[in-house]
Amino acid sequence: MQHQDYNRQLLHRRLNTIAVFIAVTFGVLVVRLWQLQVLQGAYYALRAENNRVRTIQLVAPRGTISDRHNMPLVENRSAFNILLYRESASDMEATSRFLVQKLGVKESDLAARLRRGRSIGLYRPVVIKEDVGIDDISVVEAFGREHAELQLGPEPRRFYRYGKLAAHVLGYVGEVSEEELSRESFSGTKPGDLVGKSGVERTYNSTLTGIDGTRQVLADSIGREVGFLEEIDAVVGGELQLTLDLGLQMTAEKLLENKVGAIVAMDPRNGEILAMASAPAFDPNNFSTRISEQEWNELVEDPNRPLQNRSIQNSYPPGSTFKLIVALAGLEQGQIRDDTRIFCRGSAAFYGRPFLCWFRKGHGFMELENAIQRSCNVYFYEIGRRLGISKIAEYGQLVGLGDGTGIDLPGEREGLMPTPEWKQLVRKTKWFAGETISVSIGQGAVSVTPLQLARAVGALATNGRLPQPHVFLRSNGAGPIPAVRQIRMLPISEEFSRKIREGMWASVNNFGTGHRAAVAGLDVCGKTGTVQVIGNEKKREAQKDPEIWEDHSWFVGFANKDDPEIVLAVFLEHGGKGGAAAAPLAQEMFRAYFSAKARREGKPWPNDQISEARR
Amino acid sequence: MRLDRRALLSFDWLWFLALLGLATAGLFAIWSATEGTGLDSYLGRQVLYLGAALVLFFLLLYFDYHLYTDYISFLYAAGLSALVLVLFVGKAVHSSKSWIPVGAFSFQPSELVKVLALIALAKYYSESERDHLDLQELMTGGLICLVPMALVVLQGDLGTAMTFVPIFVVLSFMGGLRRRHVLVALLVIAIASPLGWVMLKDYQRGRIQTVFNPANDPLHLGYQTIQSKIAIGSGRMLGKGFKQGSQSQLGFLPARQTDFVFAVLSEEKGFVGSTAALSLFLFVFFRLLKTAREAKDRVGAMLVTGVLSLLLFHVVINVGMVVGLLPIAGIPLPFVSAGGSSLISSFAAMSLCMNVRMRRYVN
Numbered sequence: 014m015q016h017q018d019y020n021r022q023l024l025h026r027r028l029n030t031i032a033v034f035i036a037v038t039f040g041v042l043v044v045r046l047w048q049l050q051v052l053q054g055a056y057y058a059l060r061a062e063n064n065r066v067r068t069i070q071l072v073a074p075r076g077t078i079s080d081r082h083n084m085p086l087v088e089n090r091s092a093f094n095i096l097l098y099r100e101s102a103s104d105m106e107a108t109s110r111f112l113v114q115k116l117g118v119k120e121s122d123l124a125a126r127l128r129r130g131r132s133i134g135l136y137r138p139v140v141i142k143e144d145v146g147i148d149d150i151s152v153v154e155a156f157g158r159e160h161a162e163l164q165l166g167p168e169p170r171r172f173y174r175y176g177k178l179a180a181h182v183l184g185y186v187g188e189v190s191e192e193e194l195s196r197e198s199f200s201g202t203k204p205g206d207l208v209g210k211s212g213v214e215r216t217y218n219s220t221l222t223g224i225d226g227t228r229q230v231l232a233d234s235i236g237r238e239v240g241f242l243e244e245i246d247a248v249v250g251g252e253l254q255l256t257l258d259l260g261l262q263m264t265a266e267k268l269l270e271n272k273v274g275a276i277v278a279m280d281p282r283n284g285e286i287l288a289m290a291s292a293p294a295f296d297p298n299n300f301s302t303r304i305s306e307q308e309w310n311e312l313v314e315d316p317n318r319p320l321q322n323r324s325i326q327n328s329y330p331p332g333s334t335f336k337l338i339v340a341l342a343g344l345e346q347g348q349i350r351d352d353t354r355i356f357c358r359g360s361a362a363f364y365g366r367p368f369l370c371w372f373r374k375g376h377g378f379m380e381l382e383n384a385i386q387r388s389c390n391v392y393f394y395e396i397g398r399r400l401g402i403s404k405i406a407e408y409g410q411l412v413g414l415g416d417g418t419g420i421d422l423p424g425e426r427e428g429l430m431p432t433p434e435w436k437q438l439v440r441k442t443k444w445f446a447g448e449t450i451s452v453s454i455g456q457g458a459v460s461v462t463p464l465q466l467a468r469a470v471g472a473l474a475t476n477g478r479l480p481q482p483h484v485f486l487r488s489n490g491a492g493p494i495p496a497v498r499q500i501r502m503l504p505i506s507e508e509f510s511r512k513i514r515e516g517m518w519a520s521v522n523n524f525g526t527g528h529r530a531a532v533a534g535l536d537v538c539g540k541t542g543t544v545q546v547i548g549n550e551k552k553r554e555a556q557k558d559p560e561i562w563e564d565h566s567w568f569v570g571f572a573n574k575d576d577p578e579i580v581l582a583v584f585l586e587h588g589g590k591g592g593a594a595a596a597p598l599a600q601e602m603f604r605a606y607f608s609a610k611a612r613r614e615g616k617p618w619p620n621d622q623i624s625e626a627r628r
Numbered sequence: 629m630r631l632d633r634r635a636l637l638s639f640d641w642l643w644f645l646a647l648l649g650l651a652t653a654g655l656f657a658i659w660s661a662t663e664g665t666g667l668d669s670y671l672g673r674q675v676l677y678l679g680a681a682l683v684l685f686f687l688l689l690y691f692d693y694h695l696y697t698d699y700i701s702f703l704y705a706a707g708l709s710a711l712v713l714v715l716f717v718g719k720a721v722h723s724s725k726s727w728i729p730v731g732a733f734s735f736q737p738s739e740l741v742k743v744l745a746l747i748a749l750a751k752y753y754s755e756s757e758r759d760h761l762d763l764q765e766l767m768t769g770g771l772i773c774l775v776p777m778a779l780v781v782l783q784g785d786l787g788t789a790m791t792f793v794p795i796f797v798v799l800s801f802m803g804g805l806r807r808r809h810v811l812v813a814l815l816v817i818a819i820a821s822p823l824g825w826v827m828l829k830d831y832q833r834g835r836i837q838t839v840f841n842p843a844n845d846p847l848h849l850g851y852q853t854i855q856s857k858i859a860i861g862s863g864r865m866l867g868k869g870f871k872q873g874s875q876s877q878l879g880f881l882p883a884r885q886t887d888f889v890f891a892v893l894s895e896e897k898g899f900v901g902s903t904a905a906l907s908l909f910l911f912v913f914f915r916l917l918k919t920a921r922e923a924k925d926r927v928g929a930m931l932v933t934g935v936l937s938l939l940l941f942h943v944v945i946n947v948g949m950v951v952g953l954l955p956i957a958g959i960p961l962p963f964v965s966a967g968g969s970s971l972i973s974s975f976a977a978m979s980l981c982m983n984v985r986m987r988r989y990v991n
Contacts, residue, residue, distance in 0.1 A: 023759055024929055027802050028917055031936070035913050038944050043903055045951045049861040050899035057861025061875055061895075064858060 067098060067230050067238070073223025074169040076250035078183060078213065080259040081285075081486055085174055087183055087214075092170040093145055095153060096138035099130070101162040111160055115152050118142055140205065144170055144301075171207075171214075171301040177294040179262050181322035182255070182286070182422065182484055184212020185297035210300070211320075213253065213484060216421050220488050223250035254486040256285035264605040265290035268598045274566075274585035275323035275463045278602060281471030281571060281580040284480030284498060286420070287606070289464075291323040325420060328428035328460040329584065332542030332591065333388045333526075334569045335409075335455030337473060337513055340381060342408035343396040344509040351381040351512045357391035363450050368394050371543070385516025386525035388541060390454050397453025402444060405452060406432045411503055412469035413479055414461045420482040428465055431458040455542060467582035470569045473510050473517075474538070474577035477503035514538050518574050521596075529596035530570055532603045539570025539581075539599060541591030563587035568595035572603050579606050635986040639689075643915045643985075646908045647963060647978060651678055651971070653905055654964035657892045660871045661884040662966075670885050670966045677968035681975035688979040692987060696980065697751045697927050700744070704772075707744040710737035711779040718783065726783040736969035738780045738788045743977050745776050746795050746938055750930035753803040760804035769800060786832060787957035791941055798937030802930060835955040852888070855880045857952045860894040860902070867898030885966040887958060890950045905964070909943050912978075919985040928984040935977045 049057065078087035095116065102108045112118040118141060130139035141163070142149065153163055171186050187210040193199045198219070202208055208222070209215035226247035231240035258278075265276040269292035278288040295312055312320055321327055343349040359375035360367050370376065370390040376383075384392035397405060409415060415430025429435070431452065433444035451457035461469075464482060472479045479501040517538035520527040527539040544565035566588030571580040581599050588594035611618040655674055662670045688696075696703070714728055714737050727734040749772050756765055777792040825833065859875035862868070871877065873895035876884045884892050894902040916936040923929035939962055946961040948954035960967055962974040 020759055023804070024802070024926075025921055027804075028920055028933070030801075031798065031933070032914070032917050035910070035917075035940060038940075039906060039910050041953070042906060042944070042947050042951065045953060046860070046894070046899055046902050046906075049857060049951060050864055050894065050902065053861050054864035054899075057858050058864060060858045061862035064855075064875065064880055 064231070069164075069228040069230065070166065071226035071228055071245075071247040072166075072168040072207075073225045073247035074249045075171065075186070075207075075214075075223060076221040076252045076488070078221070078253045078255060080255055080257045080262070081287075082258065083254065084259040086179065086255070086257070086259065088172045088174060089169040090172040092143075092168055093150060093165040094140050094168050095142040095145055095149065096164045096166040097130075097141050098138050098162045098164065099127075103162075108160065108162060111156070112141060112163075115156070116142060116145075116149055138164070138166065140166070143168075168207075171297070173297045173301075175259075175263075176296045176298060178259075178266055179257060179289065180212075180294045180297050181291045181324070181326075182212050182257060182289050183297060184214035184216075184423075185210055185295075185300035186214050187300055207301075211423060212322075213255065213422065214297075215423050217253055217485065217488070221250040221253060224248040251488050253488045255484045256280075256287065256486045257289070257484060258287045258606075258609070260609050261288040261602070261606055262290060264288070264602060266292070266294070268601055272585055272588065273317055273323075274583070274588060274595075276584075276598065276602065277324045277463045277467045277582045278606070279464075279467050279471060279482055279580050281468075281475050281478060281577050282480070283500065284468070284482040285486070286482055286484045287579060288602070289322075289324050289484070291321065293317050293319040295319045322422070322424070323584065323586070324463045324582075325418075325422060325425045326462075328426050328462045328465075329565055329586075330457065330459055330544045331414075331455040331461045331466055332544035332565065332567050333390075333455055334466060334470075334540045334542035334567050334591075335459060335461075336385065336388065336393045336453075337517070337540055337569075338409050338412060338414065338469065339393050339396055339400070339405060339453050340385065340513050340516070341412075341473065341505065341509060342400050342404055344381075344512065345408065345505060346400060346404055348399040349381065349396055354378050354380055355384070355392045355395045357389050359391075361391045361394055363394060363398060364446050366447055368450050381512055382516045382519055385513065385540065386519035386523060388520070388526045393453045394450050397449055400453075402431070402433060402449040402452060405449070406430050409459070411505075412472050414465050414469055415459070416465075418462075418464055418468055418482050420464060421485050425464075426462055428461045429458060430461075456545060463582040463584045466567070466569050467580050470540070470571060470582070471577070471580040472503055472505070473513055474571040474580055476507045476510050477505045479503050514574060516540075517570065521570065526592040527568065527570065527596050529592060530568060530599040530603070532572070532600055532607070535572050535603060535607060536574035537570055537572045537600075537603055538574050539568055539596070541596055542567030542569070543589075543591045546587070563589055566591045566594035568592075568599045570599055570603075572607070579603070634989055638986045638988070640915065640982065640985055643912065643982070646911050646915075647975070650905065650908050650912075650963035651681075653893060653901075653908075654889060654961075654966070656870065657889045657896070657964065658885045658966045660873065660896060661876045661881070661889065661892045663871065673968065674966050674971070677971045680968070681972045684972060685975045685979040685982075688976060689983055689986070691983075693928065693931065693980055693983040696747060697931070700747045700751050704744050704748045707737065707741040708776060708779065711741055711776055711783075713737075715779070715782060726780070726785045726788065736788075736967075738776075738783065738785060739969035739973040740976075741776045741780075742788070742791050742795070742938060743935075743973050743980075745773055745792060746799075746934035746977075747931060747980070748772050749795060749799050750934045751927055753799055754925070754927035754930045756803060758804070760806050761800060761809075763809065765803070766800060766805075766809060769803070770796060785958065787959045790945075790957065791938060791959070794937045794941040795934055799930060799934050802933050835957070852882045852956055853949075853952045855882070856888055856891045856950050859888075859891040860951060863895040863898045863902070865899050867894075867896045867901055870896055872896060886960055887946065887956075887965065888950055889965045890947055890961050893964070894950075906947070909939075913940060916981055919981055919988070922988045923984050924988050928988070932981045932984050935981050938977065939974070 074089040077085060079085050109123060112123055113120055123141065126139055126141060150165060153165055173183060186207045189199060189202050189206050189208045193208065194202060194204065199208060209218035214221065224247065226245040228244040229242035230238045231242060261278055265288045269276060269290050272292055275291045276288060279286050299308055356378050357370055357376035359373045360369045376387055376389045379389045379392040409430040415428045417425050417427050436442060436444045448457050452459050468479065468482055481498045483498055517540050518536060519525050521531045521537045521539045526541040530537055530539045544567065546564060547562050566585040568583040568591055569581065571577045581602055583595040583598045585594050608618040655671065658674050659671045714726060718727055726736050726738050728737060749769055752769055752772060753761065773792040773796040777789050780789040855875060859873065859881055862875065873892060875881050875895055876892045881888050881891055893905060913936060916932055920929045920932040923932060942959055942962045945954055945957060945959045949956050960970045962970060
């Protein structure tokens with residue numbers, strides 16, 4: 014039998030040796046556990062209590078934003094928040110007292126922040142005060158031993174180098190809201206993170222947002238740092254370069270000083286926004302720290318609505334600038350030719366109602382070119398009548414009026430290109446033929462944003478190029494890169510658009526309504542617009558309050574006539590006559606643009622002396 | 629008949645329940661240590677592995693253990709091939725390239741080869757006719773362990789490689805050692821160890837030095853030992869309670885679901901819990917000793933002793949490391965630590981021993 018083959022006794026002896034070995038080693042282990050857990054248990058319990066990993070958030074700076082010539086527009090400055098590590102606060106009352114007395118924290122504010130902090134877990138700090146000044150910093154530093162539960166947490170803040178400049182385009186940042194957190198476009202953000210709230214800060218938030226880092230340190234039970242575990246560096250967000258031209262933007266902002274209105278300058282060839290100003294504006298620096306309720310209310314309740322980007326977020330009747338579209342429709346539809354003559358005697362009757370020309374004495378016989386040049390109402394009433402509202406609307410929509418342009422800025426308004434169908438649907442009434450006559454000169458229900466109008470005029474300037482306007486030029490960062498910009502080619506005849514351009518040229522350069530936009534040495538083409546806010550009779554009654562009754566003032570135009578590279582829309586709310594109020598601003602814009610261009614190219618700009626002399 | 633009635637009746641339920649108890653304690657410790665940390669997939673996987681391990685346990689019981697010892701040369705060769713393979717296609721985890729990816733899981737052949745080498749050595753020594761091994765037998769036995777050990781060293785997994793040493797030492801002891809062989813071996817070790825010290829990598833040297841003076845560099849090498857001791861010690865007599873251990877919950881404990889799982893258990897269950905776990909191990913060891921004593925034949929006794937040596941080494945090294953008595957080595961606590969390869973090979977080894985126990989009677 015196999016089991017007898019070996020010496021069982023010897024085996025048992027050897028196994029006994031092993032048993033003794035096992036007993037001894039286990040004895041050692043149990044004694045060791047007794048030593049650690051029972052004899053020294055109190056000591057280790059204290060050490061465990063003192064053992065706290067403190068994770069310090071290293072907030073990643075957002076990417077910088079610069080203009081098309083790499084001039085910095087938005088940067089970051091270093092700033093500190095006061096953080097409270099609640100698990101280290103042994104005496105919360107003493108801490109509160111200290112915060113209120115030495116650091117000027119309001120008791121109610123402190124209570125609110127602590128209440129909000131309950132949801133974030135005990136081992137994460139609560140922000141007690143943001144973006145503190147040097148005084149608070151030194152207090153926290155000086156009391157570092159007594160109040161180790163209070164720490165300074167670095168958080169870079171947005172710095173808008175030029176304050177209000179291009180505020181509506183750049184936008185501002187703010188703490189992410191509950192509602193935004195649940196949205197996919199803000200995936201990866203945590204409560205308390207700063208995110209873009211408007212402008213490109215919002216559109217390109219994911220490009221601009223960096224990746225936060227962390228530093229883990231060991232802290233003892235009262236919160237003092239006793240060791241360093243690891244650090245993961247923050248990754249700065251992607252840099253953004255905009256199509257804006259800082260110099261031109263500055264000019265636009267300066268021209269709008271103490272006014273209410275908007276100036277948009279775009280390259281009609283590709284849709285790049287060169288300048289986009291809206292007045293009044295706000296200073297986004299005020300938002301880079303948590304904005305106070307009072308400041309916010311002031312901004313929101315200001316009747317001039319400084320937060321609104323008038324270039325895209327509000328729409329207005331286009332006034333006489335719309336005559337360009339009516340002219341295009343008339344030519345394309347064969348209702349007129351450039352030599353079609355219409356007699357203006359200062360007014361005309363349609364459907365039993367008189368419609369006035371702004372020039373009461375009458376323009377006499379008008380052809381297309383001088384009708385545009387002198388902005389004759391009667392001429393365009395007649396074309397409008399011949400076309401009918403549907404055809405007018407068709408061409409308005411063709412050049413992008415009453416519809417979003419797709420610009421890469423949030424909150425764009427669509428405006429309105431009215432049709433009988435629209436009126437039936439929305440206002441539940443029939444379209445009156447008389448309304449068509451009003452729309453023919455850009456009054457009535459038709460309403461456009463300055464950007465839409467600039468783009469439409471750009472299409473006339475370029476024989477039908479209708480680009481998607483944008484402020485994004487390039488970025489070095491991650492995040493979504495905007496889809497390829499499409500440029501639509503409109504089916505409009507080169508001959509007809511040239512005819513309209515002739516009229517626009519004459520308006521500026523041949524003693525037309527737009528003559529104040531003329532710049533020596535340039536072939537500026539343009540069209541003025543004056544929008545009646547209230548009827549003529551009421552206007553007389555309301556003389557006392559010009560803020561309300563004064564006309565809106567428009568100028569749209571481009572330069573140069575044969576090689577357009579900039580198209581402008583100038584809009585002044587209650588600014589008065591387009592030719593008097595808006596056209597001179599356009600003149601300054603064209604001058605600024607072309608003189609800067611000449612300087613960059615090292616060419617002389619002879620007009621400088623001329624314009625100096627003129628002043 | 630492969631399993632007769634008598635064998636079935638000899639199934640040792642207490643032993644088996646002790647193993648299940650250890651595995652369950654492990655599951656709870658893993659659960660506590662990983663919840664809400666992004667490591668939470670560990671628990672689910674461990675349950676899966678436990679299921680697989682139990683299936684294998686009973687599957688292996690079905691066949692007489694002589695089947696395994698008879699074919700061990702093939703199995704051993706296959707194991708070595710797997711170790712060679714891992715050198716080429718292996719996946720590195722923590723600087724050791726010892727894993728073969730299998731679908732979503734990874735498999736560590738070295739865990740299995742430990743058991744295969746043990747069977748091979750048990751089989752070889754049991755064929756010796758005398759009460760003491762001669763030099764040639766010792767050399768051959770050494771080679772059986774040394775070849776896989778060298779391959780594991782090449783993977784960079786020194787901790788696992790070390791496990792071949794106790795298998796060789798204990799089985800040789802069981803086979804019968806002559807005094808002069810022991811003296812020569814001790815002499816060789818005395819001469820070779822300074823050389824070995826030089827050959828160790830810096831981090832390995834550091835780990836050994838740290839045992840003697842953990843406070844020396846508390847945030848690097850000694851850090852793990854200190855945090856582990858704080859975890860265990862702060863558990864005190866009754867422990868802090870399930871999921872209440874601040875050391876493990878706050879992430880102070882390194883590798884808390886794997887190598888330091890005993891510290892999690894000790895922190896949350898206290899001295900009562902930690903000694904209870906050790907008692908379960910102790911119970912298993914004495915069951916193994918009993919099985920070796922009553923084994924039907926020499927190869928059975930050798931097998932069980934081999935498994936005993938392997939298991940004992942793991943438990944002592946792991947717990948010794950966690951309580952700060954031994955250097956930190958990447959050695960898991962069998963049945964308790966998270967990890968499929970370790971759990972499955974541990975249960976397979978136990979199955980072999982149960983096999984010997986169930987078939988201890990002469991038919």
